[in-house]
Amino acid sequence: MPKALEFCLPTAAKVVPDAPDWLHEVKYDGYRLRVERSGREVRLLTRNGHNWTSRFPWIVQAALKNREQQFVIDGEAVILGVDGVSDFNALHSRRHDEEVQLYAFDVLALGGEDLRPLPLSMRKSNLARLLRGRPEGMFVAPFEAGEIGPELFGAACRMGLEGLVSKRRDRRYVAGRTREWIKVKNRAHPAMSREL
Incomplete structure (x- = not known):
């Protein structure tokens, strides 16, 4: 096993990327x-x-x-x-x-x-x-690639899901918080009240 494994952590953002080099996953x-x-x-x-x-x-x-x-x-x-x-x-x-x-x-x-x-x-x-x-x-985890991110986020919100995590498809896994993984949360989801 690799030594010193640490989690890669997404950075909170307000906008889902809409570029081809991003992958988007539902945030469970x-x-x-x-x-x-x-x-x-x-x-x-x-x-x-x-x-x-x-x-x-x-x-x-x-x-x-x-x-x-x-x-x-x-x-x-x-x-x-x-x-x-x-x-x-x-x-x-x-x-x-x-x-x-x-x-x-x-x-x-x-x-x-x-x-x-x-x-x-x-x-x-x-x-x-x-x-x-x-x-x-x-x-x-299913994912979608590219410019569809903002549309997926809208659908996730309408379904009452927590939001999306978007990740750069061409990047390595790095320990700690990174801008290459970002999360955009549904402001109406109950998880928002747990973070306050």
Whole structure:
């Protein structure tokens, strides 16, 4: 496994980019999580360094079902309602920990190789191959590329979603806050009141 893995953090913005070199993902309302697998050992680590491996068994089972023995995935721990929208209150309540899944949006290491220097577009391809069987408990974050970002943000707001995260498709994964990952939030979403 690569040493000193730290999360790449998006910078808050007011406008979604509309250029061809950006990828756009729905921002699910959950807990940021890194899934690290090495052989039969799986660890689920939060942004603050907490080990939540015992908290989310479905994600652990999904990681262990994968044929690949070594990987590190970056994603969001979520509980999805029947409408496909994440339910933060259900997640935070701890009453449904066995239902928590991983919304996987990046792969940082695979087969012992550090993928962070690769451009995001290549890491996305590796993530899709890694999770192509879509084991229950983990799913690949869908994304759209290019100028469609502002339209997607409008649709996300109308659907009551938290917002979008936009990422430069040609950039490496860097630790800490970066302008190459930006988040634009739906001002009407309940997550806004939790940040005040």
